[in-house]
Amino acid sequence: YDALLATDANFLLGRWLAWARSWGDGEAAKKLLEYGARNQLTLWGPSGQINDYAKKEWAGLVSSYYRPRWAKLFGAASSYLDGGGSQPWSDAMAEYCADVSTSVELPWQKDTTTFPDTPTGDTVALSRKLAAVYA
Incomplete structure (x- = not known):
């Protein structure tokens, strides 16, 4: 999924983070602005007060953030089912x-x-390849 998103500049996490960093005058400011840009897309607050506030389907974000979260969710659901639902859901x-x-x-x-x-990559060619596999 990331490979397809990466074919279009409008779906690149790297652009968003680079843009945020570009506003900083020094490295400390750049790091703070990058943190803010990451925070807005994900937890929006110091401890996730508005989770997924500005959720995006961007190359980099899907593979590095959403995929690990989904893996954890499926693992938790599997453990729950394997345990016979011994605790409340x-x-x-x-x-x-x-x-x-x-x-x-x-x-x-x-x-x-x-x-x-x-x-990177060719949107049409990759779309055709994916369609041949999954359609």
Whole structure:
């Protein structure tokens, strides 16, 4: 999915983060602005007061943020089912939320991994390839 998104400049996380950093005068300001840009897309607040406030389907964001969250959710659901539902589902989800917050969401906001800010690949060719596999 990221590969297809990466073919269009309008769907690149790297552009958003580079733009945010460009407003900073020094490295400390650049880091703060990048943190703010990441925070707005994801948790919007110091501890996720408005989760996914400005959610985007962007290359880089899908693979580095949403995919690990989904993996954690499927793992939690699988564990719940394997355990025969011995605890209330709401308790299992509360555990999942606490886990995903500390292991995926908060670390991602503080991460400084760079992402491409120029498109790569051919949208039409990749779309045809994906259609041949999944259609």
